[in-house]
Amino acid sequence: MTDLALLRHPERIHPALWRATQLARPSGATAPTGFTELDQALPGQGWPVGQLIEVMLERPGCGELQLFRPALAGLLPERSIALVRPPHPPCIQAWANWQLAPERLLWLQPSSTADALWATEQVLRHNSCAAVFCWAHPIRAASLRRLQLLARQSDSLCIVLRPSAVLAQASAAVLRLAIQPCQHGMQVHIVKRQGMAHPAPLTLQLYASHRAASYRHVPVDLSEMA
């Protein structure tokens, strides 16, 4: 093979190399996201397991957990899912409605950001949880780097949720997403991925668009509600 052909396919030289027009081939495992268009936009066709994923959102309640719901369902059922310092109490019934076992939930509520980061680090170090969601804020770049290094030693999904104000800051996370709600679902903007820049936000449908089937109890005057 000539040198020119080698340069045309740098991924054949080393798996960590890729051209700026390609998506990387991740070294670790990935978990399918359950959304076809999102799978196609991510290197390895899914969430990177054992890597730091950063999700930025304006306020809680943008569908941030539903984004990960299909992936969580596919993880090992005997391992817990840790929520570190969530902004509001999680609803057990909602979790059960998603066909996920409630006893897998582990809600950690440390009193300070430092404790929250420490708790997340310990969860990653012990590698007993299938996924860990961390809502600590503010996080310094050095702490994010520590989380990324620890995540690489584990085989958990590690997700840090931060306000969208940090969008412009640099981060050690290998995958950064900005999400915002939209009609019937959410818009996902891939800010950073291992590969070329993502052109336009993806729209994921979370809620059924038809409404008629959902009125089960009392008929409501629709004109009043509109």
Added chain:
Amino acid sequence: MSLWICLRWPEASPAPDTSATLQRLALAMLRYSPRVACFRQNAVVLEVAASLSLFGGVRKLCRRIRQTARRLSDTLRLGLAPSATGAWLLAASPRPAHRRALQARSLARKLAGLPVFCLPEARAHHTWLTNIGCRKLGDLRKLPRQGLQQRSSPALLHALDAAYGQVPENLPWFVAPARFRQSLQPDFHLQQAAALLAATQPLLLALCGWLQNRQEALHDFVLVLHHEKGQRACPPTQVALRFSAATWRIEDFNRVLKERLQHCPLRRPVIRIELIAGPSHGRAPANDALFPDPARHAQDERRLLDLLAARLGNVGIRRPRPLAHHLPEQANCWATDPASPSPGSLPASLGVNARPFWLLAQPQPLLTHQERPMYQGRPLRLVQGPERIETGWYADTHQRRDYFVARDPEGARYWVYRERETGENWFLHGLFA
């Protein structure tokens, strides 16, 4: 054939202050052999012939014992010989290469080079032995046995025979106490967590040896930190450690203790550390599986929870324990004890998006504009509902609510309700995450 390891303090360094240090050393050594004895006030001997294959040979066993001994005292020396007295004598040898003998022949060769007064029984005959030019143990051994018997004490002859492994030694075996309660006086007044943790190591090693000897495990123990007495005396600080699973390894104890000590405020320096073990239980036999064990994750998680509880406290760790109740805020119950959750009782599953993932701790009253609820200045549009919840009529908390799923202009979904009692009072109760 028996094989003995002796750990002794050299004569030059101060002998262990009390029998407590010896007892601690003996307890720590119980993990390597059940046959441990305190020997001649400055040493502990253990019979290790039966432990060799378990610990992977004599070299590995010696290395492990020396590592343990180093954490108890820096000056301890290790001797290895086919007899207890021989091991004790070799441990005092100035040259490390001469401190180990596996065979009776090499033991005799190495003993022959030692000064005769290494053997305390020979000191009673100091003048006589010096005058006849008997300086080494080898010289003493060469003397005619009958003459030696007539001119010295039977104790000397017996000790000499015992050292060469020619007579059996009857040692009083160390018997572990029924309850573990040990204390230790550190050399310095301690206040820093790292120093305290280091000073606690001998006690923890003794505890682990004790547990190993009894093949038991602990769920909790208390570390009592005594402070200075006198005018500014204050009551001792108690650090109680609880483990969700029965624990017997020092690494597990140490990880949790480290976090506890780092976050335990000490008002005064510590002068004495006391460790009191809780009730111990038989431990489950170890399960060595060929393939990865699913229970491994549960085990890792118990360790994680113990560690988290040490720093965050039990209130920081919550597990779902749902209640069968119609009111969502009553049903959404989280337990704060680290024990594994009971299955709980959930009503039959509702539609996928019938409940929001974030349930506000307190329902938040909403303003209304043209009879429509507003949230953060944005009008909400009802897209699903109502779901009527009426409960508590039997108590003071009679609630009659109509729940709706609402959407703001951006598309975020909310769970809101209207109180039927008062008509048009709208509340925000959850966010769909």
